Amino acid sequence: xxxxxxxxxxxxxxxxxxxxxxTLAAYQAGMWVFERFGRRPALNPVMIAVLLIAATLMVAxxxxxxxxxxAQFVHFLLGPATVxxxxxxxxxxxxxxRSAVALLVALLTGSAASALSAVAIAWALGASERTxxxxxxxxxxxxxxxxxxxxxxxLPSLTAVFVILTGIIAASFGTWVLNLVRVKxxxxxxxxxxxAAHGIGTARALQVNEVxxxxxxxxxxxxxxxxxxxxxxxxxxxxx
Amino acid sequence: MLGTLTLLLCCQxxxxxxxRLLHLPVPGPVxxxxxxxxxxxxxxxxxxxxxxxxxxxxxxxxxxxxxAGVGVMAHLNRLEAEALPIAAxxxxxxxxxxxxxxxxxxxxxxxxxxxxxxxxxxxx
Numbered sequence: 001x002x003x004x005x006x007x008x009x010x011x012x013x014x015x016x017x018x019x020x021x022x023t024l025a026a027y028q029a030g031m032w033v034f035e036r037f038g039r040r041p042a043l044n045p046v047m048i049a050v051l052l053i054a055a056t057l058m059v060a061x062x063x064x065x066x067x068x069x070x071a072q073f074v075h076f077l078l079g080p081a082t083v084x085x086x087x088x089x090x091x092x093x094x095x096x097x098r099s100a101v102a103l104l105v106a107l108l109t110g111s112a113a114s115a116l117s118a119v120a121i122a123w124a125l126g127a128s129e130r131t132x133x134x135x136x137x138x139x140x141x142x143x144x145x146x147x148x149x150x151x152x153x154x155l156p157s158l159t160a161v162f163v164i165l166t167g168i169i170a171a172s173f174g175t176w177v178l179n180l181v182r183v184k185x186x187x188x189x190x191x192x193x194x195x196a197a198h199g200i201g202t203a204r205a206l207q208v209n210e211v212x213x214x215x216x217x218x219x220x221x222x223x224x225x226x227x228x229x230x231x232x233x234x235x236x237x238x239x240x
Numbered sequence: 241m242l243g244t245l246t247l248l249l250c251c252q253x254x255x256x257x258x259x260r261l262l263h264l265p266v267p268g269p270v271x272x273x274x275x276x277x278x279x280x281x282x283x284x285x286x287x288x289x290x291x292x293x294x295x296x297x298x299x300x301x302x303x304x305x306x307x308a309g310v311g312v313m314a315h316l317n318r319l320e321a322e323a324l325p326i327a328a329x330x331x332x333x334x335x336x337x338x339x340x341x342x343x344x345x346x347x348x349x350x351x352x353x354x355x356x357x358x359x360x361x362x363x364x
Contacts, residue, residue, distance in 0.1 A: 023306055024303075049306045054310055064310065068310075074304055078304045079249075079268070080245065080248040080269075081297045082252075082270060083252050083273050083276055084298055088294075088298065102348035105344060107341070109341065110344065113336055113340045118329045121329040121332045124325075128318075138333075147267025157312075162326075164305060165330050169331055169334045170334050173334075178338065178342055181342065183343055185342075185346045185349065192341040192342030195338075196334055201338070221273075225270065229266055232266070
């Protein structure tokens with residue numbers, strides 16, 4: 001490496017521009033792979049982008065903090081994006097008002113079951129408290145999950161990883177488990193995917209059936225709200 | 241675009257301030273979402289520019305998860321040390337969540353007044 005090039009490299013690796021560009025480029029590479037190989041759930045674009053960036057940082061010897069100085073501009077948009085979820089929520093709210101009671105009961109059951117079973121299984125197998133707290137909000141979309149995780153004493157960045165894995169699991173095994181419990185109603189199938197597996201579950205439901213997709217979007221928005229309100233309260237009850 | 245982005249940020253800021261001032265255990269952006277939702281209910285519709293901006297951000301929602309996801313680097317030790325409980329908890333709770341939510345909803349809406357027509361349509 002020539003001295004000039006080395007100096008440029010040192011400058012770039014410490015500036016926000018590199019982290020920001022790397023994030024956008026890696027994500028587009030992830031999208032390309034996802035589209036190119038038939039939109040398979042296992043080839044989640046976020047997963048691919050994360051692996052690409054992590055590998056790049058390790059090879060180049062850049063630490064996560066330096067990278068995040070640049071990537072925080074993308075990360076920041078999670079806030080306005082959460083606010084923007086009000087728009088699809090409103091549009092679907094009008095459309096599905098009729099099954100309000102069934103939706104509400106299913107929502108509360110599913111939301112509580114997702115969070116409690118995650119914590120219970122992790123606890124039974126000897127996970128640490130930090131890990132359990134980071135697991136609790138993993139069924140809701142990242143911006144909300146990370147906010148809740150921070151509030152109850154989990155690790156937001158660890159929660160973000162759990163959220164993505166949850167979505168991929170549901171997208172891969174959702175159809176199988178829904179057939180297993182013999183639910184045929186598209187509204188219920190979609191709602192289950194949205195409540196338990198947020199945006200990635202919703203994207204999967206949309207691929208299968210339009211009605212399922214609409215109810216999945218509704219489930220994702222409503223569970224974000226319920227989890228954000230209920231989990232911190234439950235946490236105070238159990239851990240005081 | 242600029243106007244609606246400002247609106248989204250204002251909702252977030254108002255949510256953030258409300259959460260801090262009232263010591264509510266809810267993230268600020270979630271309160272911002274509720275605020276905007278109530279605003280839409282009052283107004284009775286989504287204005288075109290808001291629809292475009294929100295649609296634009298939400299289309300690329302998964303991009304926004306990437307920086308936090310790279311945080312996995314900071315947790316490799318923990319993930320390795322607790323691999324079994326983490327894998328079991330994620331797999332088990334996700335499948336339980338999907339199945340239970342869908343099952344409860346299908347049982348309850350079957351009893352509803354318009355359930356028959358509903359499931360008839362869906363089956364086709």
